[in-house]
Amino acid sequence: MQDQNNDFTYQNVIQLDDADASSRKFIANVFLWMFAALGISAGFAYYFANDVTLIQYLVDFNTGSTTLLGKIAIFSPLAFVLLMSFGLNRLSYPVLTVLFIAYAALTGISLSFILLAYTASSVTGVFITTAVLFGVMAVAGYTTHQDLTKFGSILIMLLIGLVVASVVNMFLGSEKLDYILSYVGVAIFVGLTAYDVQKLKRIGAGLEYGDASAKKMAVMGALTLYLDFINLFLYLLRLFGRRK
Template identity: 35%
Template sequence: MEQNQYNQVSQRTDAGLAAFFSKIYAYLGIGIAITAVTSYLVMDVFYAQVASVIQSLPLGLTLIWLLEIALVIFLSAKAVKNPTLAVGGFIAYSIINGITLSFTLVWYTSEVITSAFVAAAVTFGVMAIFGSRTQKNLSAMGQAMRTALIGVIIVMLINVFFVKSTGLLLFISIVTVFVFAGLTAYDHQRIKAIYNQFGDAPELSGMAVFCALQLYLNFINLLLAFLRIFGRD
C-alpha cells in the first residue's frame, strides 16, 4: 500500500516537472521566435529607419543595451510576484534584443549565421539533456561559470577599448562557449530544484518566465560566441 502511494506521488511529481519544463520551453521558443522575426525585419525591411532612430538617441545603441540590462533586472525582481507583467517584459526584451542583434548579424553572411545557429542549438541541446539527467550536483560548476563570466566580460572590455586583438577575441569567444554551455547544464538542473521548492504554488508560473529568460540568455550568448568564431577573417 505504501509503495503504491509512493509511486503515485512520484508519478505526479514527474508529470508536474514535465509540465513545468514544457511551460519554460514554450516561453523560450516564443522569445527566440520574436527575436528572430524582429532581427529579420530590422535587417531586411526597416534597417535604415531603425538605424536613423537609434542614431538620434542620446547614447545610440548603448542606450538600448542599458535598457536590456534594466529589463533583465526588472524581470528577475518581478517574475515571481507578477507573472503577467513578467511575460510582457520578456516579450519586450525579446523584441529589443532582436533589434540590437540585427546590428551584429548584418556583419555576417547567411552561411555563417546558419552555422552559428546550428552550433548554438546543438550545444544548448546537449548540455540541456546533460543538466536535466545527471545525478551529479552542478552547483560548484555553476558558481565557477558565473565567476568565469565576469572575467570574460572584463577581458572583452579591455580588448575592445585597449588591446583590440583578433586573436584574443577568438580566445574569449571559445571560453564564452564553454561558460554558457556550463551555465545551460547548471540552469537545467536548477529548474528541477526550483520545481521541488515551489511544487504547485502560484509562484511557479512566474518562475517559468524567469527560467525561460535564463535559458534565452544562454542561447543568445552561445549564438554570438559562435558567430565570432565562424565569422572571423
C-alpha cells in the first residue's frame, strides 16, 4: 500500500515537471517570435524614416498628405491581424508565419511616420522605458500564482471602451481627453501584458511541444505580446515623446 502511494506521487511530480518544461519551451518560442517581429518592425521603420526615396512613397511632400501606399501601410496591419485570428484553424503554419512577418514589416513602415514626428532621443528613451515596463509585467504575469482571468476580462472591457472613446475624440479633437486616454491606455496594456503572459503560460502547459498546433499558437501568442508592446510604446510616446 505504501509503495503504491509513492508511485502515485512520483508520477504526479513527473507530470508537473513535464508541464513546466513544456510551458517554458512554449513561452521561449513565443518571445523569440515576438523579438523577431519587433526587430523587423524597427528595421523597416528606421530605413523608411531615414531614406528620402522610400518615405516619398508614403508621403507627398508637395501637399503634405499621405499617399495611397502610405494609407495601405497604416491600415493594412489590422487586416493581417483579423486574417490570422479568424483564419488560424484554416491557415497552415508556413502561411501563418509569412503573414506574421509581413504584418511586422507593414507595421514597421507605418511606424516610420512616428520617427518623422518625434525626436530620435525621445523615441529611444520611450522604447527603453517600454521594454523595461513590459519585461517587469511579463515576469510578474509568469511568476504570479494569482489567477488573472477576471482581471483580464475587466481590462478587455476597458480596452473596448478606450477604442470607442478614441474614435469619438477623433471628431471632438480634445487634447485633454486625448491626454487622459493615453494614461488609461498605458494602464490597460501594462495589465494586459501580465494577463496575456499568464494565459500563454497555461496554453504552453497544455500543449505538446513540437506539435504543429503548438507552433501556430506560439506565433499567435507572439502576435498578442507584440500588440501589447507596440500599443504600450505608442501611448507612452504620446505622453512623454518630444515632437520635432
